[in-house]
Amino acid sequence: xxxxxxxxxxxxxxxxxxxxxxxxxxxxxxxxxxxxxxxxxxxxxxxxxxxxxxxxxxxxxxxxxxxxxxxxxxxxxxxxxxxxxxxxxxxxxxxxxxxxxxxxxxxxxxxxxxxxxxxxxxxxxxxxxxxxxxxxxxxxxxxxxxxxxxxxxxxxxxxxxxxxxxxxxxxxxxxxxxxxxxxxxxxxxxxxxxxxxxxxxxxxxxxxxxxxxxxxxxxxxxxxxxxxxxxxxxxxxxxxxxxxxxxxxxxxxxxxxxxxxxxxxxxxxxxxxxxxxxxxxxxxxxxxxxxxxxxxxxxxxxxxxxxxxxxxxxxxxxxxxxxxxxxxxxxxxxxxxxxxxxxxxxxxxxxxxxxxxxxxxxxxxxxxxxxxxxxxxxxxxxxxxxxxxxxxxxxxxxxxxxxxxxxxxxxxxxxxxxxxxxxxxxxxxxxxxxxxxxxxxxxxxxxxxxxxxxxxxxxxxxxxxxxxxxxxxxxxxxxxxxxxxxxxxxxxxxxxxxxxxxxxxxxxxxxxxxxxxxxxxxxxxxxxxxxxxxxxxxxxxxxxxxxxxxxxxxxxxxxxxxxxxxxxxxxxxxxxxxxxxxxxxxxxxxxxxxxxxxxxxxxxxxxxxxxxxxxxxxxxxxxxxxxxxxxxxxxxxxxxxxxxxxxxxxxxxxxxxxxxxxxxxxxxxxxxxxxxxxxxxxxxxxxxxxxxxxxxxxxxxxxxxxxxxxxx
Numbered sequence: 001x002x003x004x005x006x007x008x009x010x011x012x013x014x015x016x017x018x019x020x021x022x023x024x025x026x027x028x029x030x031x032x033x034x035x036x037x038x039x040x041x042x043x044x045x046x047x048x049x050x051x052x053x054x055x056x057x058x059x060x061x062x063x064x065x066x067x068x069x070x071x072x073x074x075x076x077x078x079x080x081x082x083x084x085x086x087x088x089x090x091x092x093x094x095x096x097x098x099x100x101x102x103x104x105x106x107x108x109x110x111x112x113x114x115x116x117x118x119x120x121x122x123x124x125x126x127x128x129x130x131x132x133x134x135x136x137x138x139x140x141x142x143x144x145x146x147x148x149x150x151x152x153x154x155x156x157x158x159x160x161x162x163x164x165x166x167x168x169x170x171x172x173x174x175x176x177x178x179x180x181x182x183x184x185x186x187x188x189x190x191x192x193x194x195x196x197x198x199x200x201x202x203x204x205x206x207x208x209x210x211x212x213x214x215x216x217x218x219x220x221x222x223x224x225x226x227x228x229x230x231x232x233x234x235x236x237x238x239x240x241x242x243x244x245x246x247x248x249x250x251x252x253x254x255x256x257x258x259x260x261x262x263x264x265x266x267x268x269x270x271x272x273x274x275x276x277x278x279x280x281x282x283x284x285x286x287x288x289x290x291x292x293x294x295x296x297x298x299x300x301x302x303x304x305x306x307x308x309x310x311x312x313x314x315x316x317x318x319x320x321x322x323x324x325x326x327x328x329x330x331x332x333x334x335x336x337x338x339x340x341x342x343x344x345x346x347x348x349x350x351x352x353x354x355x356x357x358x359x360x361x362x363x364x365x366x367x368x369x370x371x372x373x374x375x376x377x378x379x380x381x382x383x384x385x386x387x388x389x390x391x392x393x394x395x396x397x398x399x400x401x402x403x404x405x406x407x408x409x410x411x412x413x414x415x416x417x418x419x420x421x422x423x424x425x426x427x428x429x430x431x432x433x434x435x436x437x438x439x440x441x442x443x444x445x446x447x448x449x450x451x452x453x454x455x456x457x458x459x460x461x462x463x464x465x466x467x468x469x470x471x472x473x474x475x476x477x478x479x480x481x482x483x484x485x486x487x488x489x490x491x492x493x494x495x496x497x498x499x500x501x502x503x504x505x506x507x508x509x510x511x512x513x514x515x516x517x518x519x520x521x522x523x524x525x526x527x528x529x530x531x532x533x534x535x536x537x538x539x540x541x542x543x544x545x546x547x548x549x550x551x552x553x554x555x556x557x558x559x560x561x562x563x564x565x566x567x568x569x570x571x572x573x574x575x576x577x578x579x580x581x582x583x584x585x586x587x588x589x590x591x592x593x594x595x596x597x598x599x600x601x602x603x604x605x606x607x608x609x610x611x612x613x614x615x616x617x618x619x620x621x622x623x624x625x626x627x628x629x630x631x632x633x634x635x636x637x638x639x640x641x642x643x644x645x646x647x648x649x650x651x652x653x654x655x656x657x658x659x660x661x662x663x664x665x666x667x668x669x670x671x672x673x674x675x676x677x678x679x680x681x682x683x684x685x686x687x688x689x690x691x692x693x694x695x696x697x698x699x700x701x702x703x704x705x706x707x708x709x710x711x712x
Contacts, residue, residue, distance in 0.1 A: 013040050017197070037056060051502055054504070072194070074555075099129060102139075108175060112178075140168065204512030205233070210264065212527070234302060240309055264278045265279075266284060278316045291370070294369070306375060309376075310377070318340055325342060326339040339384055373404055378408065381411065386416060389415050393408075411440055432450040436456070446492070460539075530576055531706055578635030592617055638702075
């Protein structure tokens with residue numbers, strides 16, 4: 001510690017890399033020299049304290065990396081430490097097995113074997129036991145230097161690889177590093193030693209699945225690719241409504257706003273007196289599926305944070321319990337916007353209902369949100385009764401804390417009545433998303449004692465609209481160049497500008513970016529799940545680097561980082577764009593000369609249904625007339641070509657092709673205007689073309705990212 005002047009004491013506040021400078025002041029020397037940011041807590045004899053800014057220390061390494069030796073492998077995010085005394089590579093051909101020492105590692109070993117085969121085409125054998133030549137060996141054992149729950153040491157030798165980590169998560173991250181290395185070069189891996197660990201605890205994504213439904217299949221794809229890039233916090237925004245309620249009515253006509261789109265995506269055990277549930281009718285996730293998702297992902301190192309947003313953004317609940325809503329009022333920010341999406345927390349019965357809603361998931365013998373689940377209570381943008389809101393925070397946060405760690409949106413700078421203090425129980429160990437300096441001044445929230453997740457809109461808020469334009473905030477894509485250049489996890493926004501908090505402070509948890517589906521209903525964008533995934537992946541590597549690596553600039557430029565991400569790609573064994581393998585130019589072709597056989601070499605024969613093959617054509621006789629293809633759906637970069645002859649005029653609702661989706665309908669059909677179109681993910685899409693009667697036409701439908709074209 002620095003020497004303190006008379007009358008003062010100094011203690012360590014924190015280091016950004018506590019794996020090197022620990023809280024007990026133990027210094028664990030890295031492989032090579034490494035910068036560590038350290039802050040101190042200074043106290044005087046009167047009990048006054050102050051926290052210093054970060055002070056940079058260079059901690060001497062055990063070795064010096066010589067020029068010409070094997071360079072550090074390039075993956076996303078940056079590997080923290082690397083040392084190699086030689087320039088020899090290990091040929092991957094020597095690897096034949098995956099070994100592991102503890103049964104707790106079996107799930108990630110199984111995943112790794114499947115992923116390695118997907119990347120390289122090589123199927124490695126699995127063997128529990130001791131390490132041996134030719135193995136990639138996973139150890140659930142602490143390395144010589146503790147690298148924390150998510151850290152690992154990897155020793156790459158001439159005849160195998162050994163991983164040391166004190167946890168399943170650390171071993172899992174080591175597996176992702178290997179997969180990224182062999183994705184870039186499946187032939188060889190540089191020999192050397194790496195130590196890798198995160199700079200920040202929370203590395204996250206917030207995804208609005210309320211206003212734009214996203215099926216569990218895609219949610220799992222996103223979670224898997226997040227882990228591939230060592231992101232560990234996936235916040236699911238489960239309830240919300242169309243923002244622009246002024247487009248429906250206010251005051252005397254405010255109930256018209258209940259016609260606006262809203263959704264609560266989770267199965268509920270509560271109903272009103274009429275038996276109506278707040279759960280969305282068009283798509284919802286069962287309690288059992290959500291519980292399994294939370295716990296299975298946690299076992300792999302991913303924190304799933306369910307968010308139920310109340311007391312504002314709550315039309316899903318106010319339309320079921322209208323007696324609990326704010327009535328006959330408009331927003332002070334928009335005099336035309338009714339507050340029917342606000343639960344009136346000045347009413348004790350409204351607060352009781354909110355508690356009951358959370359109890360439905362956090363209590364009981366087998367709760368959906370078990371005790372290890374971080375529960376996000378929402379609590380943002382409430383613009384009615386500020387005193388009632390602050391009293392609500394003082395009530396609901398300690399209440400949910402009885403069962404779960406609480407996360408909430410920052411809003412206490414804006415929602416301030418000047419008299420109602422927030423009690424310590426509503427602050428201590430509570431996590432807060434800092435999203436707007438107007439609503440929550442970053443320094444003020446830090447001084448109050450909240451644990452902070454930098455989710456600032458000014459860098460990380462994406463509101464997809466299909467324009468493909470980049471914006472600092474609320475645009476279709478994030479401004480990744482600006483993120484690369486100037487975003488820092490500990491750089492928080494205040495009402496007077498940005499300031500740096502100590503990066504190693506326990507209150508600086510990490511950062512997240514957000515994808516919001518504001519553009520629905522009368523502002524509908526028509527974007528699909530894969531369109532949103534594409535936007536997620538565009539921003540992912542930048543937040544992965546900024547939250548794991550020392551600076552997030554290690555790749556040299558935003559363009560270089562983006563290019564590397566494209567090379568590394570999505571996680572193995574994911575298929576967010578619905579691609580399929582094929583031999584030749586076509587996935588399948590049906591001439592109907594030989595019944596339902598596929599004329600290509602892909603062996604995708606149709607399965608007989610009620611339709612018949614007659615005279616070299618498939619005849620659909622109306623009603624339930626069909627055959628079944630082994631291909632459920634095919635995505636971007638592909639086309640469907642078919643000849644069709646109508647013997648009578650098509651009717652609205654006639655379906656030509658259809659799949660079985662997780663929600664809604666997914667088909668090519670005759671739309672209500674009598675013209676050709678298709679439905680997908682609760683949207684209807686229209687072509688300005690009507691099929692003729694008595695004439696054979698060739699239809700070609702081409703699917704590209706964010707566009708579908710019809711050729712006749």
